[in-house]
Amino acid sequence: MITKAIEKAFRRREEKQWEKTYWAIDLHETVIEPNWKVGSIPRNFYPMAKESLQMISMRPDIVTIMYTCSNPHEIKQYQEFFESHEIRFDYVNENPEVTNSGFGFYDHKPYFNVLFEDKAGFDAEEDWKDVYEYLISQEYKKDLFK
Numbered sequence: 001m002i003t004k005a006i007e008k009a010f011r012r013r014e015e016k017q018w019e020k021t022y023w024a025i026d027l028h029e030t031v032i033e034p035n036w037k038v039g040s041i042p043r044n045f046y047p048m049a050k051e052s053l054q055m056i057s058m059r060p061d062i063v064t065i066m067y068t069c070s071n072p073h074e075i076k077q078y079q080e081f082f083e084s085h086e087i088r089f090d091y092v093n094e095n096p097e098v099t100n101s102g103f104g105f106y107d108h109k110p111y112f113n114v115l116f117e118d119k120a121g122f123d124a125e126e127d128w129k130d131v132y133e134y135l136i137s138q139e140y141k142k143d144l145f146k
């Protein structure tokens with residue numbers, strides 16, 4: 001359950017007094033339905049994916065990382081597409097805010113606290129609803145205004 005990972009990230013943030021958490025988000029079969037066409041990016045969001053990502057984008061304490069194997073020219077199109085829906089991705093396939101240290105080596109795997117990825121069990125048809133509900137829940141508000 002993705003909300004478990006989100007709760008864990010927020011709990012850890014509180015314990016460690018972090019300013020923010022980092023959320024890596026895959027695109028195909030996670031945020032948008034693939035169209036399997038070369039030359040035109042797919043634009044259909046899964047249910048509640050757009051609404052959830054808009055809420056995530058409004059939170060200054062969440063850094064978003066687009067985690068995708070899209071080609072560079074497609075990434076540019078995706079960035080424009082998401083911007084037009086008021087969805088912010090701070091980075092693509094990297095997290096320059098967390099660099100190598102005694103805690104970890106991030107040259108090949110970017111640091112993140114939450115991973116949205118269909119290949120790791122995220123169910124794009126169902127799970128965005130949970131994310132959305134979680135984000136608007138009382139706990140979220142409490143967390144936001146702390």
Ligand SMILES: [Mg+2]
Binds near residue numbers: 028118
């Ligand atoms: Mg995928």
